[in-house]
Amino acid sequence: MISNEAKIVREVLIARGLETPLLENGMSSEQKYERIKSLMTEVVGTLGLDLSDDSLAETPHRIAKMYVNEIFAGLDYARFPKMALIENKMQVEEMVKVRDISVVSTCEHHFVTIDGVAKVAYIPDQTIIGLSKINRIVRFFAQRPQVQERLTQQILVALQTLLETDNVAVSISAVHYCVKSRGVMDANSQTETTALGGIFKSNARTRAEFLG
Numbered sequence: 001m002i003s004n005e006a007k008i009v010r011e012v013l014i015a016r017g018l019e020t021p022l023l024e025n026g027m028s029s030e031q032k033y034e035r036i037k038s039l040m041t042e043v044v045g046t047l048g049l050d051l052s053d054d055s056l057a058e059t060p061h062r063i064a065k066m067y068v069n070e071i072f073a074g075l076d077y078a079r080f081p082k083m084a085l086i087e088n089k090m091q092v093e094e095m096v097k098v099r100d101i102s103v104v105s106t107c108e109h110h111f112v113t114i115d116g117v118a119k120v121a122y123i124p125d126q127t128i129i130g131l132s133k134i135n136r137i138v139r140f141f142a143q144r145p146q147v148q149e150r151l152t153q154q155i156l157v158a159l160q161t162l163l164e165t166d167n168v169a170v171s172i173s174a175v176h177y178c179v180k181s182r183g184v185m186d187a188n189s190q191t192e193t194t195a196l197g198g199i200f201k202s203n204a205r206t207r208a209e210f211l212g
């Protein structure tokens with residue numbers, strides 16, 4: 001069910017203290033869906049909304065499906081993306097940089113949206129990764145309740161592990177709807193986070209090339 005790559009990434013995240021705080025409750029996806037649907041029926045009803053209204057009737061079902069299969073699907077390592085890792089026969093030794101990767105995640109404090117973009121770069125050693133797999137790894141970790149700092153680090157460490165090199169860099173710029181739509185209600189601020197490994201951390205020129 002869980003690929004070897006996913007197992008290794010999980011082990012490294014746990015060892016580095018970067019895993020999302022999780023407690024195994026032994027429930028299958030189907031059991032989680034059923035339980036959340038029943039609990040959301042309570043929530044929606046408690047808010048005073050009429051669940052017999054045809055627009056609202058399916059809302060507990062929609063929320064349960066969305067949590068388990070969509071916005072929190074990345075809690076399940078069985079959904080870790082299939083990797084395309086290729087031997088670096090062409091001896092690429094310059095930076096590979098992917099910009100403007102969509103990041104849609106969910107703030108773990110309020111369960112509202114984090115909406116932004118990521119930039120990911122690495123300098124290949126023995127291994128090259130299929131480009132779309134970078135986007136898929138970003139999406140996998142984004143589909144969890146998150147804080148932006150941890151999301152940035154998880155993507156970094158997953159790629160370092162899969163590519164077998166420290167020379168990886170990740171930055172994310174995002175709007176937090178818990179800051180925009182509630183609480184302090186700031187309409188414009190963005191949060192930038194960066195996680196740098198290997199030469200991206202130690203060499204000012206490489207860092208500048210990534211950040212530029």
Ligand SMILES: Nc1nc2c(ncn2[C@@H]2O[C@H](COP(=O)(O)OP(=O)(O)OP(=O)(O)O)[C@@H](O)[C@H]2O)c(=O)[nH]1
Pocket residue numbers: 107108109146147148149176178179182183184
């Ligand atoms: N570091 C960090 N903080 C975050 C992130 N997302 C949300 N937060 C913050 O988490 C904090 C939670 O603070 P609390 O005081 O417990 O929650 P609150 O009463 O809802 O706070 P306000 O948002 O200020 O109304 C808030 O300051 C949020 O802005 C994130 O990705 N990283």
Ligand SMILES: [Zn+2]
Pocket residue numbers: 107108109110111112176178179
């Ligand atoms: Zn929040």
